[in-house]
Amino acid sequence: MDKNDRLHKIQLASLEFFEGNNESAQEWMKQPVKGLGNKRPIDMVCTDADTKTVLDLIGCLDHGVFS
Numbered sequence: 001m002d003k004n005d006r007l008h009k010i011q012l013a014s015l016e017f018f019e020g021n022n023e024s025a026q027e028w029m030k031q032p033v034k035g036l037g038n039k040r041p042i043d044m045v046c047t048d049a050d051t052k053t054v055l056d057l058i059g060c061l062d063h064g065v066f067s
Contacts (some may be wrong), residue, residue: 001051003046006046007045009055011029013054013055
């Protein structure tokens, strides 16, 4: 998977998490996230492993798992 594909996957997952609110999803992508070691989700598209980490976090948040 290339960088654009990984970015697209994260964008779709964040958009779904924010229930279609594109502005909130894009803002979240640009902010440091504690659950990602204070990295920005948008910066974590360089590797499949980093992308999986972001997607896993979104899945946990979506299911109310915060630790």
